[in-house]
Amino acid sequence: MNVRTREAVILAGGRSERMGCDKALLVVGDRTMLGRLLDVLGARFERVIVALASDRSDATEERCARAVVDSVLAIVDGARARGKRVDIVRDERPGRLGPLAGVEAALRVLEGDRAFFIAVDAAAVSDVIVQALERVLHEAPLGAVPIWRDHAQGAYAIYARALLPRVSAMLDGGERRLGSLADLDGVGRVAIDDDAERVFRPLNTPADLAAWRAAVSIEGPPREREPR
Numbered sequence: 001m002n003v004r005t006r007e008a009v010i011l012a013g014g015r016s017e018r019m020g021c022d023k024a025l026l027v028v029g030d031r032t033m034l035g036r037l038l039d040v041l042g043a044r045f046e047r048v049i050v051a052l053a054s055d056r057s058d059a060t061e062e063r064c065a066r067a068v069v070d071s072v073l074a075i076v077d078g079a080r081a082r083g084k085r086v087d088i089v090r091d092e093r094p095g096r097l098g099p100l101a102g103v104e105a106a107l108r109v110l111e112g113d114r115a116f117f118i119a120v121d122a123a124a125v126s127d128v129i130v131q132a133l134e135r136v137l138h139e140a141p142l143g144a145v146p147i148w149r150d151h152a153q154g155a156y157a158i159y160a161r162a163l164l165p166r167v168s169a170m171l172d173g174g175e176r177r178l179g180s181l182a183d184l185d186g187v188g189r190v191a192i193d194d195d196a197e198r199v200f201r202p203l204n205t206p207a208d209l210a211a212w213r214a215a216v217s218i219e220g221p222p223r224e225r226e227p228r
Contacts, residue, residue, distance in 0.1 A: 005134060007115040008045040009106040010037055011099045011155055012072070013053030013091065022068045023121040023203060024075075028212055033120055033203075035075045040125050042084030045116065049109065050076060051102035052090045093171065099155055099178045100171060107164040114143065119155035123201040123212070132190050133158045140188030142166075145181060148192040148200055152182035156200070163187070 012024045012034060024034040034050070041048045052072065072088075079086050089109050091101040103117060114137070116130055133144040143159040145152050155178055166184060182189055202208050 005114055005116050005130070005158055006046045006112050007049065007110055008041040008047070009049045009051055009103075009115050009117045010034065010041070010120050011051050011102045011106075011117060012120040013051055013096065013099065013102045022071075025068065025071050026121075026203075026209060028209075032075060034072060035078065037118070037120060037122065037125070038075065038079040038084055038086060039082070041116075041118070042079060042082075042086070044125070044127075044130075047085045047087065047111065048079075049106050049115070050086065050088045051099075051106045052088060053096045053102070054091050054093055097171060098176050100167065100176055100181075103159060103178065103181075104164065104167045104171060107159065107161050107167065110161045113162070114158055114160040116158050117155065121203040122156060122199075123203070124199050126196070126199050129156070129190075129192060129196070129199065130158075132192070133188075136188035136190055140186060142184060142186035143181070144188040144190055145179075146190050146192045147182070148196055149194065152179040152189070153192075153200060154178035154181055157181070159187075 024032065026033050028036075038048060038050075050072065052069065076086050076088060087109070089105045091097070091105040093101050099119065106115065106117070116133075118125065129146055133146065136144045137158065141160060142163045143157060145154055145157040147153070159181065163181070163184075163186075167181070170180065181187055201212065203212055
């Protein structure tokens with residue numbers, strides 16, 4: 001029997017330098033990326049955590065960072081008004097160290113033993129993949145990461161709270177790659193079929209965004225499965 005994961009974490013602290021604007025606030029269809037994920041995850045998980053970057057911005061970034069946070073807070077308040085349980089956490093490390101720092105911050109505030117982690121720009125939430133990750137947790141106590149086309153999808157994984165000391169040690173040692181978690185003992189690796197392109201569709205540049213919007217207009221809104 002699968003171990004039911006009850007919390008989810010949206011990693012929303014990236015710089016989005018190639019995109020040129022914060023991906024959490026991008027609009028695809030008629031929704032922001034963050035607002036859409038909050039509703040989808042809120043229907044499946046008892047609690048959703050939004051992990052943001054450190055607020056220790058330099059002077060040139062401060063005004064923009066505040067505007068982004070204000071917009072994120074408004075989206076979160078909207079999800080709460082719709083009955084979703086949503087919390088926000090910010091990493092405590094100076095500078096922007098990427099999603100690995102977001103994982104560290106979120107692991108600190110988990111109420112349960114584990115959570116499903118997903119990037120804010122994820123194309124879809126697949127129950128099939130989440131369940132495949134859950135199935136290996138009995139032999140992978142620190143989490144499970146999907147492997148698609150020979151690459152670890154570290155921002156679409158389950159991580160256990162017990163992983164926190166290792167994540168902190170990695171960050172202290174200068175590690176920044178989220179995919180490095182897949183190589184740790186105690187973290188399972190789950191091979192995903194090649195037809196998962198729709199789940200792992202990239203969203204890094206304006207060209208990716210244009211392709212994304214075209215796909216949504218052709219396919220219609222993403223059709224996630226009903227809550228388990």
